[in-house]
Amino acid sequence: MLDTFIxxxxxxxxxxxxxxxxxxxxxxxxxxxxxxxxQFLERDTLYWGITSWHHGIILILLAHLAGIVWPQGMQRLxxxxxxxxxxxxxxxxxxxxxxxxxxxLLLRRVNSGMLGRVTFAADWVLLYLLIFQAASGIYxxxxxxxxxxWYLHTAVPYLHxxxxxxxxxxxxxxxxxxxxxxxxxxxxxxxxxxxxxxxHLLFLPCRFLADPPILYRWLGKGGVGRD
Ligand code: HEM
Numbered sequence: 001m002l003d004t005f006i007x008x009x010x011x012x013x014x015x016x017x018x019x020x021x022x023x024x025x026x027x028x029x030x031x032x033x034x035x036x037x038x039q040f041l042e043r044d045t046l047y048w049g050i051t052s053w054h055h056g057i058i059l060i061l062l063a064h065l066a067g068i069v070w071p072q073g074m075q076r077l078x079x080x081x082x083x084x085x086x087x088x089x090x091x092x093x094x095x096x097x098x099x100x101x102x103x104x105l106l107l108r109r110v111n112s113g114m115l116g117r118v119t120f121a122a123d124w125v126l127l128y129l130l131i132f133q134a135a136s137g138i139y140x141x142x143x144x145x146x147x148x149x150w151y152l153h154t155a156v157p158y159l160h161x162x163x164x165x166x167x168x169x170x171x172x173x174x175x176x177x178x179x180x181x182x183x184x185x186x187x188x189x190x191x192x193x194x195x196x197x198x199x200h201l202l203f204l205p206c207r208f209l210a211d212p213p214i215l216y217r218w219l220g221k222g223g224v225g226r227d
Contacts, residue, residue, distance in 0.1 A: 006184045007169040011162055014191035021194035022202065035200045041115055045108040053101025056094045057134070063091060063148070067156050078149050088148055092141055099134040106131060122196045129189055136182040144179065155183075 026033055039046055067074050078084045106127045109115045141147050158171035172183070193199060 003169050003173045003180075006180050006187075007158065007162075007172060008167045010184055010187035010191070011167075014187045017191050017194055022199065025194055025199065033199055035197050036118070038115055038118060041118070042108060042112055045104060049101050049104035049108055051101070052097050053105060056096075056098030056101060057130075059094050060091065060098060060137070063087075067148070067152050068159055071152050071156050074148075075152055078146075078152070084146060084149065088141070088146060091148065092138070095134060095138045095141060099131065099138060102127065102131045102134055122192070126189075126192065126196050126198060129185060129192070133182065133185045133189060136178055136185065139178055140182055144176070 078087065109119045109123070109127070144150075154171050154175070158168060161168040161171070172179070189198070193201065
């Protein structure tokens with residue numbers, strides 16, 4: 001029952017919300033399709049949090065994706081023991097970087113009264129979910145070795161079966177609870193994506209990283225701008 005909920009109900013609900021709500025939000029209120037930058041309220045801590053988070057999590061998600069779209073290639077790559085150890089170590093480093101970044105982003109909002117006033121329930125929920133997601137991934141990577149290999153023979157065929165609308169949960173049903181939690185949180189994050197500022201993920205994350213952050217300028221008395 002719990003397995004069906006996590007591995008069938010949650011992913012398809014998340015997909016339906018993503019496909020249904022995202023275009024609706026885009027078409028009905030284009031101005032909310034943003035990250036609601038708070039850079040003009042605080043920028044120093046933001047830099048450390050956001051840089052660590054994005055550089056860590058984007059590469060980790062690309063690694064997750066590589067297994068789904070290119071399983072044979074990944075299997076060949078990870079078949080070499082040295083490559084496996086190097087890639088798993090890099091993955092762990094990136095996971096820790098992402099977790100560090102997300103914790104900094106959370107503490108930044110906790111410690112600033114001004115930021116607290118522009119932080120809504122959805123922002124708190126999202127930050128905590130992302131922290132739990134990164135932490136549970138790191139736990140799996142450390143205590144269920146070698147995740148990058150068994151992922152290809154269990155989670156990947158399960159995810160393929162989901163995409164074909166013939167879910168085969170037997171691939172993942174026997175996993176420990178922490179893995180199920182990691183998968184459930186992932187689906188929950190996708191489900192919340194269209195309702196939160198995470199929607200910015202859909203407009204080219206690379207451009208988002210490369211662009212200079214929005215710079216707000218206060219207008220002085222003479223109308224001369226300063227940062
Ligand atoms: C929102 C989506 C997701 C995020 C943000 C995420 C994040 C992470 C992070 C940060 C790690 C730690 C990486 C490391 O330290 O090496 C990780 C590992 C892992 N994740 Fe995810 N994950 C997501 C979705 C999923 C899904 C849907 C599955 C499978 C159903 C999955 C399976 C795994 C596995 C097996 C590992 C261990 C990899 C290893 O041992 O190297 N993840 N994830």
